[in-house]
Amino acid sequence: MEPMVITMAREYASGGSEIAQAVADKLGIPLYNKELITMAAKRSGLTEEAIAASENQRSGSLIYSLYMMGNTMPLADQVYILQSNVIKEVAAQGSCVILGRCGDYVLRDRPNVLRTFVYAPLEERIQRAKARPDVKDMSDRSWESQLAKHDRARASYYNYYTENRWGEAKNYDLCLNAGLGLDTCADLIVAAAKAMQVKE
Template structure:
């Protein structure tokens, strides 16, 4: 298979292990991995303060009050003159550009941030969505963040709602909907190793069909 032309984007439910699966996949394929690293790259390229990318990271953007507050906060951070475009749109476009530049540089795994949408016109992209049973996600989040099950469940619902709002707002697709991705995998059923193998097997199959 031609791994030199492989870009995998991963959408994920909170607590499903999507990041771990993406990192493991990148390591096994010997390609670059971007999650939070994408924010640093976008901040560097756009010369907008990195903290603003972190504050806006996969957050819903259709709140006028939120935008107003953040625009006021950012006045001293954003470089150059402040134009009429809301800050959250500037942040998204900077990430959008960074994703496209990263993809041009070679094979990689990109987690979240509407990467599948940003790269939808490329023919070397495999878009994946990782989901899992709620009970397993609660256990994962509770353990990782030292929370009670109830607090972990609440955090899961809030995070998923935020990610869905962000994705649905900026793309023409629906977050978590099977039609929005090439493949969807249940990590509760396959585990991290199984998910990584399934994605690699899919890439091999895809490559063989192109020969």
């Protein structure tokens, strides 16, 4: 049986990162998030900073970049291809949780992948964002604008590199409202993953 892989996309400050960690802990499997940056950097010779900075950017046309190849390929496209290869490698090595980075799309042809999306009520997202370290004090209206900006960047990146729409329910196996509780969401994902393995 193929290893179980759980991919998770999420709204900014929805609690998705915490849910992903809880799922990994409950199942005793690794979580790949920023580790994918480190692994991609080691394979490419690029710095982790350069990879992280390019993650939410996109170039003009990936098809054109692939046609041109060589050194003309924009850094964002190079990083997407590089991270896609790393995601496929870690998925082949064993069960894991992959956070973000179009993981659901990258592994679209692979069996035994549970594709999840986490969203949350705006008020909860604002409170979660405010609680992050080193954040400046802003009004709730300003926070709402910041959250929307982060989500637009994620959607733009995802929509550009995939054939799907970010956050659209039909592209995922399970969409969860983090307002149900982070631990509840983690338990639901674990139950769905186990059900999928039994079905396999």
